Amino acid sequence: MQGMIVHELRQVWDEFIRAFAHLLPRLLVILIIAAVGWLVAYLLKILVRNFLRLVKFDRLSERAGAAQLLDTAALPSATELLSQLVFWLAWLVFVLVGINALGTAGVQEHISAFLRFLPRVLVALAILFFGILAANFFSRAALLAAVNSNSPSPQLLSDATRVIIIVLAISMAFEELGLAQKTVLIAFSIVFGALMLGLAIAFGLGGRDLARRFLEKRFSERTPRKAKEDELSPL
Amino acid sequence: MAEEDILSDELLRQLISVGEVDILVGLHTYNDAKTIGHVVQVIREGLLRYFPRERAAILNADGGSADNTPELVQAASISDARQASTLHTLRTLHCISSRYAGHPSAGKAMHTIVAAADLLRAKACAVIAPRSSEIVPEWMDRLLRPIYRDHFDYVTPVYQRHHFEGILVTNLMYPMVRAAYGIPICEPRPGEFGFSDRLAGHLLGEDVWSQDVGRSGPEVIITMSALAGGYRMYQSFLGPKGHVEQQSSDLVHALRQTVAPLFWSLAKDYASWSAVREAQAVPTLGPNFLVTMDSARLDRKRLHHMFCSGVVDLEPVLKSILTPPTLAALQRIAATDEHRFDYSDELWVKAVYEFAASYHKSVISRDHIIQALAPLYRGRVYAFLEQNLNASEQELEHNLEVLCQTFERLKPYLLERWAGQEGSS
Numbered sequence: 001m002q003g004m005i006v007h008e009l010r011q012v013w014d015e016f017i018r019a020f021a022h023l024l025p026r027l028l029v030i031l032i033i034a035a036v037g038w039l040v041a042y043l044l045k046i047l048v049r050n051f052l053r054l055v056k057f058d059r060l061s062e063r064a065g066a067a068q069l070l071d072t073a074a075l076p077s078a079t080e081l082l083s084q085l086v087f088w089l090a091w092l093v094f095v096l097v098g099i100n101a102l103g104t105a106g107v108q109e110h111i112s113a114f115l116r117f118l119p120r121v122l123v124a125l126a127i128l129f130f131g132i133l134a135a136n137f138f139s140r141a142a143l144l145a146a147v148n149s150n151s152p153s154p155q156l157l158s159d160a161t162r163v164i165i166i167v168l169a170i171s172m173a174f175e176e177l178g179l180a181q182k183t184v185l186i187a188f189s190i191v192f193g194a195l196m197l198g199l200a201i202a203f204g205l206g207g208r209d210l211a212r213r214f215l216e217k218r219f220s221e222r223t224p225r226k227a228k229e230d231e232l233s234p235l
Numbered sequence: 236m237a238e239e240d241i242l243s244d245e246l247l248r249q250l251i252s253v254g255e256v257d258i259l260v261g262l263h264t265y266n267d268a269k270t271i272g273h274v275v276q277v278i279r280e281g282l283l284r285y286f287p288r289e290r291a292a293i294l295n296a297d298g299g300s301a302d303n304t305p306e307l308v309q310a311a312s313i314s315d316a317r318q319a320s321t322l323h324t325l326r327t328l329h330c331i332s333s334r335y336a337g338h339p340s341a342g343k344a345m346h347t348i349v350a351a352a353d354l355l356r357a358k359a360c361a362v363i364a365p366r367s368s369e370i371v372p373e374w375m376d377r378l379l380r381p382i383y384r385d386h387f388d389y390v391t392p393v394y395q396r397h398h399f400e401g402i403l404v405t406n407l408m409y410p411m412v413r414a415a416y417g418i419p420i421c422e423p424r425p426g427e428f429g430f431s432d433r434l435a436g437h438l439l440g441e442d443v444w445s446q447d448v449g450r451s452g453p454e455v456i457i458t459m460s461a462l463a464g465g466y467r468m469y470q471s472f473l474g475p476k477g478h479v480e481q482q483s484s485d486l487v488h489a490l491r492q493t494v495a496p497l498f499w500s501l502a503k504d505y506a507s508w509s510a511v512r513e514a515q516a517v518p519t520l521g522p523n524f525l526v527t528m529d530s531a532r533l534d535r536k537r538l539h540h541m542f543c544s545g546v547v548d549l550e551p552v553l554k555s556i557l558t559p560p561t562l563a564a565l566q567r568i569a570a571t572d573e574h575r576f577d578y579s580d581e582l583w584v585k586a587v588y589e590f591a592a593s594y595h596k597s598v599i600s601r602d603h604i605i606q607a608l609a610p611l612y613r614g615r616v617y618a619f620l621e622q623n624l625n626a627s628e629q630e631l632e633h634n635l636e637v638l639c640q641t642f643e644r645l646k647p648y649l650l651e652r653w654a655g656q657e658g659s660s
Contacts, residue, residue, distance in 0.1 A: 063599050068555070137600065140552060144606040147548050148487050150541055154548045234403035234489045234612075235424065 030098035037094020045087035052079040064133035085125075093118070124173040131169020135162045164191055241346050241444075242354065246333040250354055253329045257289035258282065258379055259357035263344030265298035267365035268307055274370055275311035275330075278363060281375030282328060289383075292329040292355065296347040298339025304365075305332035341492075342450035345457070353435045359383040360435060361390075364426035369475050377471035377520060378429035388466035390429035391458065393421045393519065394476035398526040398623070398631055399533065401476070402616050405635055407587060408455075408493055414642035415501060415649075416462045417511040421470060421523055424454045424493050434466050447602075452496035459500030463507040472521025486609050495605045498594040505595075509650060514643070524632050538617040539576065543569040545610020552607045556593040558652075561585050565611065578618035580641040585648060586611055592652035 052058075061067045061078035075081055096111045139162035146154030171187040242250070260278050264271055275293065282291045295308040309332055331351075335343050345362070352360040359382035363370065381387040394401075404422065413419045430438075434457075443449035443456050461468065501508065546553070546569035553562050564582050571577075587608075594604050623631050 059597065062555075063597055068551075140599070140603055143548065143552065144603055147541075147545050148606060148609045150537075150544075233400050234486055235401055235493065 026102050029101050030095075033098035033101065034091075034095050037091050037098070040094065041087045041090035044090050045083045048086045049079060049083035052082060057082070061133070064137055066129070066133050066136060069132060069136065089118070089122075120176055120178070124176040127173045127176060128169055131166060131172070135165035135169065138162075138165060164195070167191060241335070241343070241350050243333065243336065246331070246347070246351070247354075249331045249333065250351055253292050253331065253355065255290065256292045256329075256355045256357050257359070258286055258291040258383065259348075259352045259355055259360040260291070260293045260375070261345075261348030261352070261360060261362045262293065262295045262308065262365055263298075263341060263348065263362070264295055264300060264304045264308070264365045265339040266300045266302050266304060268300070268302035268304050270366050270368050271304050272307050272311040274363060274365055274367060275308050277370045277372055278375065279311070279328060281372035284372050285376040286379065286383075288326070290326050292331060292357075294348055294351050295330070295332040296344040297332060297334045298344060299334055305334065308332050340450045342444060342453040345453035346444045346449075349430075349435050349438050352430075352432070353439055356432060357435075358432055359429060360432075361429040362427060367426060371474065374427065374473055377473060378427060381469040381471065381518075381520070382429050382431045385469075386431075386467070387469040387518075388431040388434045389458070389461040390469045390471055391420055391422050391425045392427050392473040393470050393521060393523050393525075395472075395474055395525040395527060396476045397529060398626075398628070399620065402619060403489060403493060403612065406583070406615055406619060406638065407612070408497060410584075410635075410639040410642040411497065411587065411591075412458075412462070413514065413639055414646050415508040415511070417514040418462055418468060418517060419514065419523075419639075420458060420462070420468065420517065423458045423497065424452065425458065426454075426476075427473060428454070428457070430457070430461070431466075434461055434464075437464055437466075446499070448496040448499040452492040455493055455496035456500060459497065459504065463500070463504035465507075468517045470517050470519040470523060472519070472523070472525070475527070486612065487606055490605050490608055490612070491602070494608060495594075495601070498591050498601075498605075501591055502595040505653070509653075526628055526631065533620060535617055535620055536573070538613045538620070539573050542610050542614030542617060545613065549607055549610060552599070552603065555598050556604055556607060557586060557589050561589055565614075568614070576618065576621065578614050580638050581645070583611075583615050583618075584638075584641050584645050588645060588649040589652055591649065592655075595653060596655070 058067065058077050058079050061070075066078055070076070070078060070081065076084070093115070096114065100108055100111050139158045142161040143154050143158035145151075146157045151157065167187055168191070260282065262271070262274070262278075278293060282289075282293075293308075295305060297305045297308075309330060333347070335347050337343060348360070348362060359379045361375065361378040363374070378390050378392070381390050404424065408423045409419070409421060412423045438457060438460055441456075441460055443460070444453075449456050546565050550562075550566075553565070557565070561582065565586065568576060568578055568582075590604060590608050590611075593599075594601055598604070623634060626634065
């Protein structure tokens with residue numbers, strides 16, 4: 001009985017040793033790939049950071065208003081953020097390739113699916129980034145135009161412009177990720193419909209007098225013309 | 236754009252048939268049928284009276300007028316002038332009308348005129364604004380003679396204005412150009428001006444015509460190029476400036492035509508103006524300051540309101556352009572009522588200098604920087620009107636001189652901001 005137990009234990013131990021001996025080289029390969037990947041990712045990060053500094057990417061993001069946004073969110077500068085992103089993405093790819101070397105069928109499938117998905121994540125991030133840049137630029141343009149034309153509620157107009165563009169960018173990013181295929185269409189329809197309805201109501205209520213004056217002027221020559229307010233010529 | 240690209244084949248053919256000229260008068264038009272006939276007749280009369288022996292030509296660069304402006308130019312150039320019986324020319328006075336390609340643009344028209352002047356080897360060229368209804372034949376003499384006879388390179392006008400007209404010129408353009416370059420040019424954005432063949436050659440070599448500022452504000456760019464290039468300057472008094480209705484009252488448009496090219500030129504020619512320490516006088520024919528004191532209807536309340544609301548609404552934009560002390564000072568003024576409004580010369584000058592430095596550094600879109608200046612300018616106009624509402628001509632001149640001296644005194648501050656150091660409040 002005792003001999004049988006010892007025999008079984010020895011057999012299990014031998015199997016464990018065999019399995020470990022079989023796994024050990026693969027673990028070493030993973031570690032080596034991860035270490036090489038870290039080095040490559042680090043070099044890539046330095047390369048990207050220097051390139052972005054060379055093309056003054058921080059200045060560009062500052063001009064587009066992204067720097068203020070990052071600052072508000074307590075995030076590092078655009079250059080630092082992008083180079084960090086490149087580092088982590090590159091290293092993640094190497095680690096996944098290493099895990100892939102284990103040869104486990106289920107894991108392999110998931111990893112290859114993830115690697116196929118990765119470019120779409122990058123495109124979605126790019127869409128989001130440029131969407132935020134565009135939102136800042138156009139909201140500032142709307143603010144300036146509204147202030148200089150003495151329009152009421154310039155802040156509201158500026159914020160509305162920003163929200164519309166960001167909603168559109170987020171929808172497009174989701175669409176790229178395949179998370180919400182019809183979001184763009186629906187979001188756009190809702191926002192555009194709301195905007196048009198808002199404008200129709202605004203013109204309907206606020207523009208009654210203007211429309212009446214226009215029609216009177218157009219169809220009745222008897223309406224006396226009001227004296228024009230003099231303006232100073234700046235030049 | 237190269238010279239051969241800006242001159243169309245048809246225009247080249249016409250220019251070649253004219254041959255070399257001594258004097259060229261350029262007109263940049265776009266739907267100016269109301270005034271152009273009179274302007275061309277007066278130009279013709281001026282050329283016949285003051286330059287009867289010289290080979291002269293009139294060139295009309297048109298932006299595609301739909302009101303027959305080019306035809307009217309041609310008709311006016313061959314019609315009998317009133318004094319035709321007393322005026323004789325020894326040579327044929329040519330008149331060329333050409334439509335340049337693309338959208339109407341002052342820059343393209345000016346580029347065409349400069350390129351044509353260079354091609355025709357004109358010793359002197361004058362540019363006349365097509366809506367200058369006050370034009371008299373003497374303008375030809377006053378703009379062209381200093382170049383043709385006395386070898387000056389650039390002649391700018393001095394106008395008689397209403398005392399509250401042209402505040403952008405008197406409160407920003409003139410004092411800033413004077414402080415930066417040390418040369419007091421009364422009209423840095425001249426409606427009418429003259430230039431020499433040397434300056435034309437220099438201008439054609441400059442990479443300005445393809446830039447946005449070169450297209451929208453070529454007059455300022457030409458003035459700045461002449462100043463930076465050390466060309467010989469001259470000023471001629473031309474009389475009254477056109478009435479307010481003929482001028483653009485769109486402030487942002489006016490800022491794009493004037494302040495944007497000024498800031499752009501300062502960035503381009505930093506080396507030439509940053510070292511200037513002493514001012515030098517410009518020879519001037521006639522008075523260099525003359526205003527009319529007629530009354531004018533002014534909406535000061537609106538100016539005050541637009542300044543105050545602009546400073547409040549544009550806070551996030553102004554934050555990236557101005558230093559914290561300057562922004563705080565402006566916000567303090569915007570929070571006070573009309574009776575305690577105190578927008579000092581020094582604050583205005585510092586704000587303008589900080590805008591120029593931010594434009595140079597492109598802290599945000601350059602066009603947005605120019606647009607953000609509009610509310611601050613309105614505040615300045617309000618302060619200027621308050622200060623000078625009952626001022627005599629002498630008091631007005633004195634107040635403007637004090638402003639100019641403030642611009643000059645604070646030039647080190649501009650250089651400091653330009654270099655990116657933190658300025659003191």
